[in-house]
Amino acid sequence: MTASNELIRGAVAPVVLALLSEREMYGYEIVKVVNARTDGVLAFKEGTLYPLLHKLEQQRLIKSRWRDAPSGKPRKYYALTGKGAVEAKRRREEWGRVSSAVNTILCGA
Amino acid sequence: MARFDDVLDRATRRLRVDRELRLEVRRELAAHLDDTAAEYRSAGYGPRAADAEAVKALGDAEELSEKLWVANRFRVRLRAAAWWGARATLLPAAIGLTLMYLIAGWSTPAMYSTFDAGGPVSGPFGWAAQRFVDRLKSQMTADQRLIFYGDESATTHLEAQRGLRDAHPDEPLYQLNYIGVMLSHQGLAEQMEDRNPDAIKAVLHELDRGRKLDPDNGIYDMLEAAIWLREAGALVEDESRSVMRLRRDGERDESHPFVWTPEDDAALARGLAAFAAAADKPHLSAHRLDMLLHRVEQLPPARSLRDYVFRIGEGVQMLLPTLTYQRVMARRVAAEAIRRADAGDRDGALALLDQLRAVNQRAAAGARTLIGLVVADSIRMLELETRAHVHEALGDDDAAARAQADVDDHARQKTAFWSRDDPQETYEIERRAGMLLGVLMPAIPGYRVDVEAFRMAEYAMFDRLALGVLLVMLIGLALTTSTAGLWLTWRRRADGDRPVLLWVGWRRYAAVLGLGAAAPVLLFVVWTVLPWGGRSYGLNDNVALGSALAAYGAVWAATLVLIWLIGTAALQRRAAEIGFAALPPRQWTRVLTLTAIIIGLTAAGAAARSIGPTLGVAEEMWWSVLVIAVKAATVLAWGLFIMDEITWLKGRSDAFALAGRAASRGLGVAAGFIVVGAVVTPIMAPSVDWAVFILAIAGVGVVVGAGLGVLWSARQPGGSGAFAGSVVRSMGPVLAGAALLLAATAGPALDRVERAWVERIAARSPAWIDMEVEQSNGRVLRDVLRQDAAIPPRLPR
Known part of the structure; x- marks a missing residue:
């Protein structure tokens, strides 16, 4: 079961930043990793990933370079910048606070 | 990936x-679709179904296009502004800085070209020299300009110097300066030669005025003596008398003396009276x-060799007129001594020569330049030879023989003086002295100055010129x-082949500028x-x-070739990244071999003519x-390199074959030139001149042929016109950036180097020319002439 678009929209940027904090990835790879780790819960229209990546790049949170993927084909890889690493940490903490607050109300914890 | 063209076109x-x-972006999305479709195919979908699922997963193309625009619009506008800014500033800034360096470099030869001419700056470099003079003036106060240039509102140099004198009427230095200019070609020299009464009257008036200001200085009397004695009569060489x-x-x-028969007794009397007063x-x-x-x-302090040479040029112009009058005076006094001896007036003749020696001793005592010393020495020799003529005229053979012996002694002393240095050592010093001092060294025995500073300042100046050429x-x-x-952009404006202005990224741009x-x-x-x-060595x-x-030559060739090669390689990589037209890989071994050949030949061609004289x-x-062969080979190598680049850019793999055909066409043209030259030359008989003429024609033919070959190869159709055009379009900012980088870094660095050497030169002497006597054996000759002593057998160093 996939989550609603409203929920997904708010989560994509923190998720992308979190994944790129692990290693550099190209767009298709990011989609695959998200699907694999969330069992398709966070499945989103794949095309919407690229505007987000470009926007994050312009905000200097991530940077890109072309290099050959393991398949031997050139792919555009994205990686976190120093500024992006700080932002990834901040968003993770923010998400933790928000999800905890939402859980308190929705789950009565 | 052409199967996704429709969705990619719409998405971007x-x-x-x-x-x-x-x-x-298109390349990135295409790669994504390709990966997605491949996954669907591996899951059992057919090719068409896999592609359809991939497009579906990507989402709505129109919506994606809008989102991509929103995400990138700031970058698009920024890139557009950056490109326009680069186009508007990079090349103009590079041209501006280059022009500045060319003007700064050219005004130095301009000063050299006006070195001997004196007077206002003119000639092919006159504009640059005038600019230099104007800049100099702008850095000086009104008082400083008055002393250096005189009254700037005056229309002639003479009036300008009169303005300085009038501003300080009691200053003997300015009075003497005004007289010196009056006697020069910038003043009344021609009128004085023509015995213009008004000019003579004006000069005599100023001499009288100077005498009152500076009564202990004999220069006014000496100059007046020269004027009157010249008025008194002309000299004639008397070949009936001689000394050896x-x-x-x-x-x-x-050596035959000059004799005379004065025609104006009053002028003679006034001249001799002034001469006696000078003594x-x-x-x-x-x-x-x-x-x-x-x-x-x-x-202002000298900042470049150009500034310093300006001072030396000024010095040479100022010294000559009064020295000329010194010689005029001496030759007529000598002629008058012979005339008195012919009349049997022994005491009168010898008294004149004693006075001449006294006057000359005082002139020599004040000589601080080589030319002043040489004039005093020649007058000393004149006086000694005249003594021999006088004694011979008086019939005193013993005294005449003693006088001839004195002439020989002085000649031997002079010979010893001028040839005192070890020739090998002198030659070695000359080689280290550089162009300017290298000319002076042989003329000044024992000249020991800081040649390194002059030599290195000249190198710095030439380095600047070489940078200007680059x-x-x-x-x-x-x-x-x-x-x-x-x-190309205009011609292909409606095509898909329209050249793209490629940006290789800051890292690659820095690599091109750094390595190239x-x-x-x-x-x-x-x-x-x-x-x-x-x-x-200088x-x-x-x-x-x-x-x-x-x-x-090597730096010029290396810079041009490396910037081109590294720049085009960066553009090729960028083009590959964005899926632009692919080119065949470069054959780097061949390209680098050609590069090495070009650098070597250009260096050899630049040096060949200079080394010939040394090798004899x-x-x-x-x-x-x-x-000629080296230069022709250099042209051919460059032509081959250019052809190789053109064929590579056009995506042809048979670059060398095409280049070879182009070269053969070029050589055909060269051969045609030789045949035509052999037919039309009037020197049909085989000779060295004929062969050199034919070779020269062949050289021109090779250049023209290579050019035509390049043009021919450029016109051959190719498979990657869009990329070739894009490279041509994108290399402009790269080359302009390289010029800007060198002009902004190497230029000021060379300025600083030159200034440091010139400061070292200026610290030794403000105008250099005043060191000629003090820093050479000239000071010994000066002491000899001043005290009438013999030149010591060994000179102190």
Whole structure:
């Protein structure tokens, strides 16, 4: 079961930043990793990933370079910048606070 | 990936204003679709179904296009502004800085060209020299300009110097300066030669005025004596009398005296009276050098060799007129002594010669320049020879023989004086002295000055000129590629082949400038400080000049070729990243071999002509042939390189075959030139001249042929017109950036180097010319002439 678009929209940027904090990835790879780790819960229209990546790049949170993927084909890889690493940490903490607050109300914890 | 063209076109439609960005985004999305479709295929979907699922997963293309535009619009606008800004500023800034360096470099030869001419700056470099003079004036106060230039509102140099004198009417230095200018060609020299009464009256008036201001200085009386004695009559060489003058090689020449029959007794009397007065004065000096140093003190500190040469040029102009009058006076006094001896007036004749010696001793005592010393020495010889003529006229053979012996002694002393240095050591010092001092060294025995500072300042000046040449080449190439890029863009405006202005990224841009522009220049700097760099010897030395020219040639060739190769390689990588037209891989072994050949030949071609004289083969036929052959081979190598680049850019793999065909066409043209030259030349008989003429025609033919070959190869159809055009369009900013980098870094660095050396020169002397006597054996000759002593057998160093 996939989550609603409203929920997904708010989560994509923190998720992308979190994944790129692990290693550099190209767009298709990011989609695959998200699907694999969330069992398709966070499945989103794949095309919407690229505007987000470009926007994050312009905000200097991530940077890109072309290099050959393991398949031997050139792919555009994205990686976190120093500024992006700080932002990834901040968003993770923010998400933790928000999800905890939402859980308190929705789950009565 | 052509199967996704439709969706990719729609998804990137909003980015069409930035072709490079659109190509890159399109490439990224295409890769994504390709990966997605491959996954569907591996899950069992058919190709068409897999592609359809991939497009579906990507989402709505129109919506994606809008989102991509929103995400990238700031970048698109920024890139557009950056490109326009780069186009508007990079090339103009590079051209502006280059022009500044060319003007700064050219005004130095301009000063050299006006070195002997004197007077207002003129000639082919006159505009640059005038600019230099104007800049100089702007840095001086009104008082400083008055002392250096005189009254600037005056229309003639003479009036200008009169203005200075009138502003300080009680200052003897300015009065003497005004008189000196009156006697020069910038004043009344021609009128004085023509015996114009008004001019003579004006000069005599000023001499009288000076005498009152500076009563102990005999210069006014000496100059007045020269004027009146010249008025009194003309000199005629008397070949019936002679003394034997000992030459430096031990042979003897006959020397005939000048005699005269005065026609104006009143002028003679006034001239001799003034001459006697000069002999009674305690000192005699025109203070021309003092005035020069005083004027130079008004100038801003010398920052370049050009500034310093300006001072030397000023000095030479100032010294000559009064020295000329000194000789006029001496020759007529000598003629008058002979006339008195002929009349039997022994005491009168010898008294005149004693007075001449006294006057000359005082003039020699104040001589601080070589030319002043040489004039005093020649008057001393004149006086000794005249004594022999006088005694012979009086019939006193013993005294005449003693006088002839004195002439021989003085000649021997002079010979010993002038040839006192070890020739090998002198030659070695000359080689280290550089162009300017290298000329002076042989003329000044025992001249020991800081030649390193002059030599290195000259190198710094030539380095600046060489940088100027390199900048012109880079700018020329940048303008050519930019213009060609614009033309191709206009011609293909409606095609898919329209050239794209590619941005290789800051890292690659820095690599191109660093490896292509900065590295060759830095290697050149390292070369110059190594012993093989040849900078221990001056540019007057053929080997050192050849070494310098070879290094310049190598840097020019290396910079141009490396910027091009690294720049196009960066563009090729960028093009590959965004899926732009793919080119065949470069054959780097061939390209680098050609590069090495070009660098070597350009260096050899630049140096060949200079080294010929040192090897003693400059006049040899085979050497001329070799020089022409090296230059023709250089042109051919460059032509081959250009053809190879054109064929590669056009995506043809058979580059060398095409280049070979183009070269054969070029050589055909060259052969045609030779045949036509052989037919039309009037010198049909085989001779050295005929062969050189034919070779010269062949050289022109090779150049024309290589050019036509390149044009022919450029016109051949190719498979990657869009990329070739994009390279041409994109290399303009790269080349302009390289020119800007070198002009902004190497230019000021060379300025600082030159200034440091010139400061060292200026610290020794404000105008250099005043060191000629003090820093050489000249000071011994001066003491001899001053005290009438013999030249000591060994001179102190």
